[in-house]
Amino acid sequence: MSRNAAAERAIREYIRDLRVRGNKLKKIDTKAYNQLGYPVGFGLSLALLFAVVVQVMSGKGSDFLKGFGLVYLLAVTAYFIAGQADVKAMGIGYAAWVITLGLMISNTVGTPTWAKPAIQVEFYIKTGLVLLGAEILFGKILIIGIPGIFVAWVVTPIVLVVTYWFGQTVLKIESKSLNMTLSADMSVCGVSAAIATASVCGASKEELTLAVGISLIFTSIMMVILPNIILALDMNHVLGGAWMGGTIDSTGAVAAAGAFLGEKALYVAATIKMIQNILIGVIALAVAWYWAKHVDRSNAGQQVSAMEIWRRFPKFIIGFLGASIVFSLLYHALGDDMGTVMVSHGAIDGWSKIFRGWFFCLAFVSIGLSTDFKMLSRHLAGGKPVILYVCGQSFNLLLTLLTAYLMFFVVFPNITARI
Amino acid sequence: MKNWIRLGLSLVVLVVTVGVLIPWVSELGVFRPLVQSNMEKGVDATGLFYTDTREFSGADNHLRNALVGEPVAHVAGH
Structure with missing residues (x-):
């Protein structure tokens, strides 16, 4: 082994030890802080901001303010539960808790009438999606070269289209929007893809809840099973990482499964997932166009004019893609190092991702508070959504593994050797 | 009243799930190595x-x- 390789390994071990020691120290030094003022202040700021917008849009700003307290309280509770150490380590995020809390209220005592003006699913989701656009930096797709682009950008759309086709022609799922939301959720990147796709194809709250629920359950299962299969088969960690990155829905679960296997698997899995995350913008645009042209039509068989497509096209996509293009160009102009500091760590970590997280959380509260169990179970009738997910994911697992093997070991082994 | 009891019961189930069930499941053989890895390395799953x-x-x-x-x-x- 060359001295350079030994030094690199020593540095990696040093960084890992430092992190493990740091995490242990954090646990020992934990002190009690009274941080109650922050969520209260933040909640008041959000309430005022949204109330002004609602007032401008519909003149019901004061009604919104009356109901926002409950919506925000449930969102804070969900974040609180998701922060519990075991819950966090198991990968059960705020989305699951906040939908559960909302469903508990709406299906028992019912959502109070005074809270209803603050239940603004579309408003929160679309605002959050525009902010999510800022996090989609297109330059990142080049990091791992052609093998990564193939695994994330070629396999994913194929799986999405095949799963959607399977749902329509074989399973004959009645709702096209549910079929598309589930297919995107499973093939792209879980909850965030489900939110984006559901918004552009006009899926109902129940359909989005169902897609998110199925995805969260299967993500937890795959996060545990996949690394153990890779270990049992003694699979190369670059291949294993690419396999996990391309197939496990949730981004956090990919990091957990990758870190469990080792650094090499983590680096590859995380990078593949990151490239796949960036695909959301393109998928959302393609689905929006397809829906406006082929699905969202009143008279089947009628030719749709360009003006009509534009009229049906969800306009928030422009903000979503616009934010992505602006931030991608900014990142590119600043260069990798400055871009990481200013755009990734500055604008995104310090601002957009925090607000986007809260907006999505508020959206999920609203979904839970306005979802009826009966409607939800109607969509689950016959178990077709679960069958669609299982069949689509099985195809995804096979195709991703095959493509990752071909790309990393047959076509570009030199890239694999350098990782 | 019946609906409030149902809400109360579902809250109890939630608290038991978060406080008892999930910590217990995370200690089971299949989950434990991954949960431990996440905690040690500080991974947000x-x-x-x-x-x-x-x-x-x-x-x-x-x-x-x-x-x-x-x-x-x-x-x-x-």
Whole structure:
């Protein structure tokens, strides 16, 4: 082994030890802080901001303010539960808790009438999606070269289209929007893809809840099973990482499964997932166009004019893609190092991702508070959504593994050797 | 009244799930190694997008250096 390789390994071990020691120290030094003022202040700021917008849009700003307290309280509770150490380590995020809390209220005592003006699913989701656009930096797709682009950008759309086709022609799922939301959720990147796709194809709250629920359950299962299969088969960690990155829905679960296997698997899995995350913008645009042209039509068989497509096209996509293009160009102009500091760590970590997280959380509260169990179970009738997910994911697992093997070991082994 | 009792019961189920069931499940043989790994390495397994998880930033830096910088060729060359 060359001295350079030994030094690199020593540095990696040093960084890992430092992190493990740091995490242990954090646990020992934990002190009690009274941080109650922050969520209260933040909640008041959000309430005022949204109330002004609602007032401008519909003149019901004061009604919104009356109901926002409950919506925000449930969102804070969900974040609180998701922060519990075991819950966090198991990968059960705020989305699951906040939908559960909302469903508990709406299906028992019912959502109070005074809270209803603050239940603004579309408003929160679309605002959050525009902010999510800022996090989609297109330059990142080049990091791992052609093998990564193939695994994330070629396999994913194929799986999405095949799963959607399977749902329509074989399973004959009645709702096209549910079929598309589930297919995107499973093939792209879980909850965030489900939110984006559901918004552009006009899926109902129940359909989005169902897609998110199925995805969260299967993500937890795959996060545990996949690394153990890779270990049992003694699979190369670059291949294993690419396999996990391309197939496990949730981004956090990919990091957990990758870190469990080792650094090499983590680096590859995380990078593949990151490239796949960036695909959301393109998928959302393609689905929006397809829906406006082929699905969202009143008279089947009628030719749709360009003006009509534009009229049906969800306009928030422009903000979503616009934010992505602006931030991608900014990142590119600043260069990798400055871009990481200013755009990734500055604008995104310090601002957009925090607000986007809260907006999505508020959206999920609203979904839970306005979802009826009966409607939800109607969509689950016959178990077709679960069958669609299982069949689509099985195809995804096979195709991703095959493509990752071909790309990393047959076509570009030199890239694999350098990782 | 019946509906309030149902809400109360579902809250009890939620508290038991978070406080008892999930910690118990996380100690089971299948889950324990992964849960322990997440806790030790500080991995946030709940991230929705790549910007939510700090491991992605490390992966980005590592691969950029490994595939573009080629430190091995320059330093260990001679």
